[in-house]
Amino acid sequence: MTDESPAPDLRLMARGTPQSLALGVDVGEGWGGGLMRAPFRADLVGDPALGGLADGVIYTLLDQACGAAIGVAVKARAGMQGRELAMGAMATLDFRIDYVRPARAGADVTAQAECLRIDGELAFVRGAAFETDLDDPIALVQAAFMLSSPSAGA
Amino acid sequence: MSEAAISPASARLAASPYARFLGLRIELAGETVTGVLPFAPHLIGNVVLPALHGGVVGAFLELTALAQLAQLAPGVSARTVDVTVDYLRSSRAVDSFARAEVLRLGRRVANVRAVAWQGDERRPVATLRGHFLLGRGTP
Numbered sequence: 001m002t003d004e005s006p007a008p009d010l011r012l013m014a015r016g017t018p019q020s021l022a023l024g025v026d027v028g029e030g031w032g033g034g035l036m037r038a039p040f041r042a043d044l045v046g047d048p049a050l051g052g053l054a055d056g057v058i059y060t061l062l063d064q065a066c067g068a069a070i071g072v073a074v075k076a077r078a079g080m081q082g083r084e085l086a087m088g089a090m091a092t093l094d095f096r097i098d099y100v101r102p103a104r105a106g107a108d109v110t111a112q113a114e115c116l117r118i119d120g121e122l123a124f125v126r127g128a129a130f131e132t133d134l135d136d137p138i139a140l141v142q143a144a145f146m147l148s149s150p151s152a153g154a
Numbered sequence: 155m156s157e158a159a160i161s162p163a164s165a166r167l168a169a170s171p172y173a174r175f176l177g178l179r180i181e182l183a184g185e186t187v188t189g190v191l192p193f194a195p196h197l198i199g200n201v202v203l204p205a206l207h208g209g210v211v212g213a214f215l216e217l218t219a220l221a222q223l224a225q226l227a228p229g230v231s232a233r234t235v236d237v238t239v240d241y242l243r244s245s246r247a248v249d250s251f252a253r254a255e256v257l258r259l260g261r262r263v264a265n266v267r268a269v270a271w272q273g274d275e276r277r278p279v280a281t282l283r284g285h286f287l288l289g290r291g292t293p
Contacts, residue, residue, distance in 0.1 A: 017198060018195055018196050018198040018199075043172075045170075054213070056213025060208075063209040089202070093240070093241060095239045
């Protein structure tokens with residue numbers, strides 16, 4: 001086996017909450033920050049007539065990916081400023097999701113999120129969920145998060 | 155099996171494996187649906203606080219909206235077009251409740267808003283505003 005497993009902190013960003021762990025969310029080999037996948041599971045289907053992962057699974061996957069994208073951005077900024085990473089709590093302020101089309105039956109869903117800007121304690125992110133092609137999305141999201149530094153007593 | 159009537163709202167949730175995964179159920183008073191999400195450890199998103207996962211709260215609001223739509227328009231299918239969720243305070247590791255109000259039930263689209271709370275209904279933890287595409291009969 002080559003050592004191409006994802007960096008531990010990226011895996012932790014995917015699997016680091018009981019809910020994402022329960023959904024089986026994980027990252028692929030060599031994946032960057034803000035990219036993660038929910039494997040298909042029959043008990044996570046929304047509408048058996050359609051057979052795809054539920055909207056709620058995709059929502060949670062995107063929320064988790066947005067958090068990871070912010071985590072990576074905060075870490076990069078701390079690195080540029082020569083500081084140790086000091087990541088505090090992160091709270092979703094608002095989350096807007098468009099369900100462009102239903103997820104395909106039996107398919108894994110991948111989410112990719114990017115942090116557009118961090119302004120003080122505000123972070124703006126957007127993301128998309130898809131099966132295999134980012135240009136053929138299932139859902140699109142735009143969200144704002146509040147960051148709190150650990151020193152602020154979160 | 156008894157012929158006891160299952161409400162359209164309950165039937166809508168019973169059809170969803172994901173709603174069972176969450177542990178979501180509903181209570182019905184007249185035509186008003188209250189979504190009930192009993193606390194369970196797998197719903198946690200922040201182990202430090204602890205708090206429910208933001209995605210769980212959003213999904214809970216969306217499913218409550220769909221259940222309320224099913225109750226008001228039985229036999230009409232509804233697909234979520236978009237939702238916007240505002241998070242007002244963190245959702246603690248306790249039971250959650252939600253109610254949805256159908257602002258407009260059109261022929262093709264419904265406009266819905268929903269509110270989730272925990273201990274005190276006057277202190278909502280999150281609100282939803284969304285659009286749902288309606289399907290009447292076979293396409």
